[in-house]
Amino acid sequence: MTRLIELSHRITDGMLTYPGVPGPRLGVHLSREASREVYAPGTEFHIGTVELAANTGTYLDTPHHRYPDGPDLSGVPLEAVADLPGLVVRAEGERSVGADRFTGLEVRGRAVLVHTGWDRHFGTEAYFHGHPYLEPEAARWLQEQGAALVGIDSLNIDDTPPRGERPAHTLLLGAGVPIVEHMTGLSALPDTGFRLHAAPPMVVGLGTFPVRAYAVVEER
Template sequence: MTEYRASFDAAIAFSNGGDLTVHGFRVDLPGPDASEADIAALFVASLGLLMTDTVRLTDVRIFPEPHKGTRGGPSDPRHDRQPASGEGRGRLVELNHLPQEGGTYLEAPGGDLGGVELDKAVDLPAVVVRVTGARRSPIGVGSLAPFDVRDHAVLLHTGVREGHCLAADAAAWLVEHGAVLVGTDADGLDDCAREARPARESLLAAGIPVVERLTGLERLPPTGALFTAAPPRLLGVGRVPVRAYARLPIS
């Protein structure tokens, strides 16, 4: 299903004095026919603004684009949309490249696939962090902070093979906040031009499997899907191709 967002300039006046002006702000929309009043309400909710008196929008554009998880919007990551175990599950979506296309790989902590438990690779509630269209730079904590990542697979939707690496402090934040798996549609989590792999190494050291070269993440909602990338249980082997897929929530 096509998702929509809006871009606009806004001027806000507060009932206790003061004002706020923004340019080119974007929010997720429930559909392409959202009114300016709907967009203004989503804008106020997204920033948690208190004591708002008036909101004036200009240069409003509505266009198809995957939701980013606007606070208070239709794909708010705070909404618990994970289906109950065995119930309310929708269709499956393939997320792996075919072997002739280079494959999709899982790397195991400690270089040992035998140590990857099923609860760290199967039916994980997924958070999709979209940075598509953003300036190519390290993905920082600011991109992750709106999401509840504890006990979730965190899937980075970059839309490019390289250029959106995961910052070292962002990897540390994921460890601290309890992510159980981290995946990306890029060739790797780190800057491929550098030999050092700080993000991948810190995640693996914390017991978090890493999945690289995913595809099809644009077909997943920001939250609510269940992600699987179960590797064979091979002792002493650290990295193998996997068949990754997700089960969509029933809308």
């Protein structure tokens, strides 16, 4: 038997994901009322619109987000973002997550998800300040050991701001390792024994986009 676990935040009108990034604007292209003039009696539809920054909600970073010549959303293969064997690393209560947290773990070919518990602050001002992040040495270790994808339930996988440096992004995306930020629900996952799905739409020229991340847990 299998069980599905939601790992994404809902996207709502005006929500804030990251300081300075505008919230999404949800609208209507064709209302149900207006559609009654287009379709046969008794038939109606709703066609909505959405205007959003690509870094909204739970989203995936591709190499193109950091490097102009890196694969974008349409260039990253499905195998890199879907049906990946998963591993959760518990780091609740830690501000900086060091390489020692990963020592001895087999991460090659796996989606490594860092559970900090920071998602409990999502949607509040507290979420934007003092968030957990990966130390550069940890990102380097994951890159060198062949992690397939790295996710975190925090504002950013790197410390912010300072000086705008992003070593974890630079190391992981430079090695072709996608990143999923602003995850949630990692506390419900087992440490192993699940598969991660976090595929974005194939938008040419974009490096990031929201995903419906979820885990398929194998139960016996």
